Amino acid sequence: xxxxxxxxxxxxxxxxxxxxxxxxxxxxxxxxxxxxxxxxxxxxxxxxxxxxxxxxxxxxxxxxxxxxxxxxxxxxxxxxxxxxxxxxxxxxxxxxxxxxxxxxxxxxxxxxxxxxxxxxxxxxxxxxxxxxxxxxxxxxxxxxxxxxxxxxxxxxxxxxxxxxxxxxxxxxxxxxxxxxxxxxxxxxxxxxxxxxxxxxxxxxxxxxxxxxxxxxxxxxxxxxxxxxxxxxxxxxxxxxxxxxxxxxxxxxxxxxxxxxxxxxxxxxxxxxxxxxxxxxxxxxxxxxxxxxxxxxxxxxxxxxxxxxxxxxxxxxxxxx
Amino acid sequence: xxxxxxxxxxxxxxxxxxxxxxxxxxxxxxxxxxxxxxxxxxxxxxxxxxxxxxxxxxxxxxxxxxxxxxxxxxxxxxxxxxxxxxxxxxxxxxxxxxxxxxxxxxxxxxxxxxxxxxxxxxxxxxxxxxxxxxxxxxxxxxxxxxxxxxxxxxxxxxxxxxxxxxxxxxxxxxxxxxxxxxxxxxxxxxxxxxxxxxxxxxxxxxxxxxxxxxxxxxxxxxxxxxxxxxxxxxxxxxxxxxxxxxxxxxxxxxxxxxxxxxxxxxxxxxxxxxxxxxxxxxxxxxxxxxxxxxxxxxxxxxxxxxxxxxxxxxxxxxxx
Numbered sequence: 001x002x003x004x005x006x007x008x009x010x011x012x013x014x015x016x017x018x019x020x021x022x023x024x025x026x027x028x029x030x031x032x033x034x035x036x037x038x039x040x041x042x043x044x045x046x047x048x049x050x051x052x053x054x055x056x057x058x059x060x061x062x063x064x065x066x067x068x069x070x071x072x073x074x075x076x077x078x079x080x081x082x083x084x085x086x087x088x089x090x091x092x093x094x095x096x097x098x099x100x101x102x103x104x105x106x107x108x109x110x111x112x113x114x115x116x117x118x119x120x121x122x123x124x125x126x127x128x129x130x131x132x133x134x135x136x137x138x139x140x141x142x143x144x145x146x147x148x149x150x151x152x153x154x155x156x157x158x159x160x161x162x163x164x165x166x167x168x169x170x171x172x173x174x175x176x177x178x179x180x181x182x183x184x185x186x187x188x189x190x191x192x193x194x195x196x197x198x199x200x201x202x203x204x205x206x207x208x209x210x211x212x213x214x215x216x217x218x219x220x221x222x223x224x225x226x227x228x229x230x231x232x233x234x235x236x237x238x239x240x241x242x243x244x245x246x247x248x249x250x251x252x253x254x255x256x257x258x259x260x261x262x263x264x265x266x267x268x269x270x271x272x273x274x275x276x277x278x279x280x281x282x283x284x285x286x287x288x289x290x291x292x293x294x295x296x297x298x299x300x301x302x303x304x305x306x307x308x309x310x311x312x313x314x315x316x317x318x319x320x
Numbered sequence: 321x322x323x324x325x326x327x328x329x330x331x332x333x334x335x336x337x338x339x340x341x342x343x344x345x346x347x348x349x350x351x352x353x354x355x356x357x358x359x360x361x362x363x364x365x366x367x368x369x370x371x372x373x374x375x376x377x378x379x380x381x382x383x384x385x386x387x388x389x390x391x392x393x394x395x396x397x398x399x400x401x402x403x404x405x406x407x408x409x410x411x412x413x414x415x416x417x418x419x420x421x422x423x424x425x426x427x428x429x430x431x432x433x434x435x436x437x438x439x440x441x442x443x444x445x446x447x448x449x450x451x452x453x454x455x456x457x458x459x460x461x462x463x464x465x466x467x468x469x470x471x472x473x474x475x476x477x478x479x480x481x482x483x484x485x486x487x488x489x490x491x492x493x494x495x496x497x498x499x500x501x502x503x504x505x506x507x508x509x510x511x512x513x514x515x516x517x518x519x520x521x522x523x524x525x526x527x528x529x530x531x532x533x534x535x536x537x538x539x540x541x542x543x544x545x546x547x548x549x550x551x552x553x554x555x556x557x558x559x560x561x562x563x564x565x566x567x568x569x570x571x572x573x574x575x576x577x578x579x580x581x582x583x584x585x586x587x588x589x590x591x592x593x594x595x596x597x598x599x600x601x602x603x604x605x606x607x608x609x610x611x612x613x614x615x616x617x618x619x620x621x622x623x624x625x626x627x628x629x630x631x632x633x634x635x636x637x638x639x640x
Binding site (some may be wrong): 081085100120121133136138143144149151155156175217234 | 401407413418440441450451452453454455456459461464465469471472476530552553610
C-alpha cells in the first residue's frame, strides 16, 4: 500500500530532491500496478527478491535510489517462520549483497522500511532514540536484523543506507483486515463511509500513528537526505502522533460530526487487548525531527489527509 | 581456546549441574583436541556448521546442551565480509534451524557465546543492561544478529537459548597474536615468562576483562541456569572487572614483583589507540550477577588464575 502510494507520488512529482526522475522500476511478487501516468519510463517487474540471482537482475539498471519495502507482514511472519525469515531476512540480505557484488563502485542510497515492531516490552511510556531493540515478534526480529545489516553495509561503504521505523499507518485505505492493529484505521474509515466499525479495546488505549501520506513523505525525505548528517546511526524512529482511541474518536467528531461516531461499536476482544498491550505507545523521535522528517501534528490532520487522499475531499457521510 | 578449556573442565568435572555427563561431542573446522581423559565418551568431529546439512548431523545425538562458540573472529570478519557472514550469521542460523527441524519436541539449551563487540560508540562510561546494541564492526553486527535469532527462536519454543556477552578474555594463554586487544594479555603473559612485551597504548586506557577460567564458568552456569529466571531477555552482558592498563601493571607488580614490570616496553601505536578508543570500558552487569554469574573481583585474581591454570602455579620469573 505504501509502495503504491510512493509510486503515485513519484509519478505526480516527476522529480526527487530537485532532480528529474528518468526511470522507475517497480518490483513485487504480484504484478505491480502503476495507476498514475508518469513523465518518465516505468517498468513493472514480477520478482521475488528472496530468490537467488533476482536482486542482481533487479539492480542491473543501477538505480541511484533503492526503496526496500518488500516484507512478509507481522501476522504471516509469526504464522510461518520459514516464509518470514526467507523474505524479511534472506530477501534483505540478497538485495544488499546484490549491491555489494554489482561492482564498479556502485553504492546507491537504500531506503529500508523498518518498523516500530523492533521495540518490545518492557518499554517506557515515551521511547527515546537510544532505546534498545528488543522485538517480541519474528517480524520485529527480522526488521531489527535488517537494520543491523543496513548499518554494517553502510559503514563498510557498500551502500548508503537509511532505515526508517514507520509508525502504525492510519488511516489505512481499503477493506478492513484481520491485523490486530486494523481497528485503529477501521474506526475512522468505516464510519466516514457510513459503515459500522468494531472497537475491540478500551478507549484509553494509546498508540503511535502517521498517515500514509506522511509515510510517503518519510520515504522521499530519506531518499534525498545527506547521509553524512546521520552519522553512525543509520536507522531512525519516524515522527508520528501519540493518541488514545478516545482522542481518535474526538478528532473524528470534530472533523465529521456525531453521526460517524455513533457507528463505532464497542466489542471488547481479550486477544486483541493482550497483543496491543505490548505495543509502543509514544516516541520522542527527536533525531528524525532534527533531520527534517515531519508527520502530522494532530489526529485531525490525519483524518483530513484521509478524506483528501482517499475520499476526494468529500465525507460521504456529511457532517449534519 | 575457550572451547578447549570448556571441554577440559567438563572432562575434569564429569558432571554438569549435578548430572553426570554421558557424552561429549566436540566439533570444529580443524581436528578438535581433547587432551584430558574423561569418564564419558568423547567424539571429535571435523565439521563446518556453516555448510548445509552439517548442523542436522551434528545434532543427531540430540544433546541436551549445545554450546555454540564457533566464530570467525573480529579481525577476519572485518577483512573478509563473506566469510564472516557465512560463519557467524549463516552458521548460527543453520544450527538453530537444525534444532527447529529435528522434530519430536527437541528443544535443547543453547548457550551462545556473544561478545561486548555488540556495543559501539557513542557509549557511556559504564554500560548498563539496557544499552542499545550499536556494533561498529561486522563481527559485532553478526553477534548482535545471533542474539536476535536466539531470542526469537527461544520465544517460539524452538529451543531454550542463553546468549552471554563475554568480556575481553585476559590473560589469554599461548603466543602473542596480532589482534588489537592482544596487548592486554601480552603485558602480563610475556613478562611472567621473562620475555619483553609491547604496550601500544597509554597507561590510562580502561577496559573490561575476565579470565579464561571465569569464561568457562559463565558457559557452565549458562548451561544449567533456569531459563524461566531470564524472562524475555535471553542475552546478557557477563560480569568482569574494569581496570586501566596502569592498574593491570600495578597488579602484576603486587603478584610478581618489579622484574616482570620492567619487561613492559611502551611503544605507542596510533592505529591500536584509535581502535581501542571505541571499545567499551566498563559495564554494570547487574542482571547477570543477580542470576549468579560470577567473575574475578580484582585483576590480581585474574593474574593468579593465569599462574595456576597455565604456569602450574609457578611464576617462571620469580618475585625477587
